[in-house]
Amino acid sequence: MTVAVVLLATALVTVVALLAAAGAGKLARMDGATYPAALTRAAVTFAAVITLTATVAGAFAPLLT
Known part of the structure; x- marks a missing residue:
């Protein structure tokens, strides 16, 4: 079950990122930035x-084990 939780958490972090x-990128483009700058x-x-996610996970890892 822990593998499923890790995979779901990874997918959630990726989607949020x-x-x-x-x-x-959209805000940068609306601000007038060129496509390379927005990218x-x-x-x-x-x-x-x-x-940030990796840092927070690393900080909480000792507390959860």
Whole structure:
């Protein structure tokens, strides 16, 4: 069962990161940024969400075991 929970949590984090990246790219484009600049902002947002999630999971891991 733990494998299923890990897979579902990973899928949820990926979807949230993709939504945040899409929102950041759209907002950047609406602000007048070029397509490469908007794509860069979206990529940075995606990486930030994944990094933040990994950091929080790492901090909570000792508490949950």
